[in-house]
Amino acid sequence: MCLRDLIFFIAMVIIAIAGLGLIMPVRREMNEKKALLKELQLQNEALEKEIAELKKENNELQSGNPYTLQRAARETYDFCYPGERIYRFPKHK
Numbered sequence: 001m002c003l004r005d006l007i008f009f010i011a012m013v014i015i016a017i018a019g020l021g022l023i024m025p026v027r028r029e030m031n032e033k034k035a036l037l038k039e040l041q042l043q044n045e046a047l048e049k050e051i052a053e054l055k056k057e058n059n060e061l062q063s064g065n066p067y068t069l070q071r072a073a074r075e076t077y078d079f080c081y082p083g084e085r086i087y088r089f090p091k092h093k
Helices: 003-063 066-077
Strands: none
Touching (some): 003 066
């Protein structure tokens, strides 16, 4: 191996190491962005599900169904018939 080939090889190794030094932070940032994207997509799906449930409940309330209106009044405003008692239990998460 002549001196010129050795210098060329060393130069290529230096360029490769420098390239890795530039690529690694970009790759790390890309992985962080992918993780954030996945988290936001999961949040979006949960919110879309909640919106669908709220739209369904809204449609039921708009229909004027007495059972639905009674349920909403009991759950939201603690309405009850005379003589009834309301018991509250802690919600489990």
